[in-house]
Amino acid sequence: MQFEKGVVPKMITANELRKSYGDTVAVDGASFEVFEGEIFGMVGPNGAGKTTIIECLEGLRLPDSGRIRVLGLDPSKDRYELCERIGVQLQSAALPERIKVGEALELFASFYRRSVDWRLLLERMGMGEKSGAFVSELSGGQRQRVFIALALVNDPDLVFMDELTTGLDPQSRRSMWDMVRDVRERGKTVVLTTHFMEEAERLCDRVAVVDQGRVVALDTVGNLISSLGAENRVVFSVDGRPDLAGITAVPGVVRAEQIGDRVIISVRGSGIIGRVTTALEEDGVGFRDLRVEKPTLEDVFLSLTGKEIRE
């Protein structure tokens, strides 16, 4: 999909967004645009300012300065009109105690001018059987589905999802990803935040890398990775400490290092893997479990911010 200016309508424009809490600067001049039909991701560590940005877009917070337009509306002035047309899955949200799944959906549907059949919505999310269950008795993944359903009950043009899969087990996380893709299939634009790089890589058409309240890079995942210079890594295990001097001499090898019993050879260019394995065999380096690691969004993040993102 192409998201060139002027071709696809803009759903969001944020310009020089700033927001401080006391002395803490949460958002420090963030600017970006989101186009219709894309899954737009904001990645960054906890505290990078992602949630503050998304909450300014939803009208939950008032930025100190900067200009925001969401669906052509100013979230601080046209809150209610905007709320009619967006769906929101909050990072920290709950429902009143002792409420059942179907009751929650029916209630939220009554808040909007336009709403979809919530029973079909639950059905489609694989939650049809849970309509009569108490929300408090659901698993984490099921509860998250309820919150996604609540975000879709008004058939919104634009859906915000803040840390959708945090706290979920890997299997639920994967099924959430399918759900997000399904939301987009239905023609909706999705803006999500995550601190899982893999999630952003798998889901997002474009990714904004957020660090210390700023958008430090914004592009497709592919472009972000290739902008690194496409350094691949050949990783394998060895016994002892073999001499790696011969390998370093192979054209295309950037460096080779050994950490414990693992050897990591950074390489650049095509056809290099064969040359590396040949050289290893010639040098009599007994390697096991050899694999090639392509750079990931994680590496992009590391090189842009000098930080590891892992929890």
Added chain:
Amino acid sequence: MRALSKLTLLLAKLYMRDPIAVFFTLLFAPLLVVLLGLVFGNDPDPIFGGRGYLETNLPAYAAIVIGIVGLLIVPINTVSRRKTGALRRFRVTPLRPLTYIAADALVYFVMGVLGIVLLFLVGTVGFGIQPQGSIGEVFLAASVGAFAFLAVGYVLAGIAPTVQVAQVIGNVPLFPMLIFSGATAPLEVMPERVQSVARLFPLTQVVTLMRGIWLGEVWSSHLTETVILVGLCLVGVAVASWLFRWE
């Protein structure tokens, strides 16, 4: 309007699923009537101007319901919904704050009235007590008291940062008022000094007004209580709307 009616019905349903709230709103005061009615009976006593204990005090039990709903249930439920993020979730919908408050307050009001109806029924059916004033006016008096205490409840909810604090700042004024306002034990049996302090309590106004109207006295003889309660309600609404926050 659809949001208001759906929300009201649902909040009422959730209320009925909360055993503690149901007990203290609907069952606690009727149980007290039974218990104290059996202990003290309803024989005429000069201390109550020749009337019986229950006959004089039955309307005062309504103040217990009003006090508990306003000072405990409203702040605890509201703060709990705010702290868990349930109110925050409402905030990203077109639901207006006023619609939420109206639905919420309406549920507490109806539940309180229901509790009062139950306790009157116990008094009437179980002990043969009848109001001497008009029952419509009795409920009007109860409504004035209920609205005043609901407003105070939302003020407490606006002040309390956590559910624990809400419990404390609700219980601290509630307990002395339950004991000394005449809601449980008649004011007449208290020492004169206690009586003079107790007359200042907001809940005492409810007790005095309810008893008066129940015994068939005219509203003009209870202007002070009425004015205090209406004033409390108006000030409460103003302060509560100023303090109200979704998160």
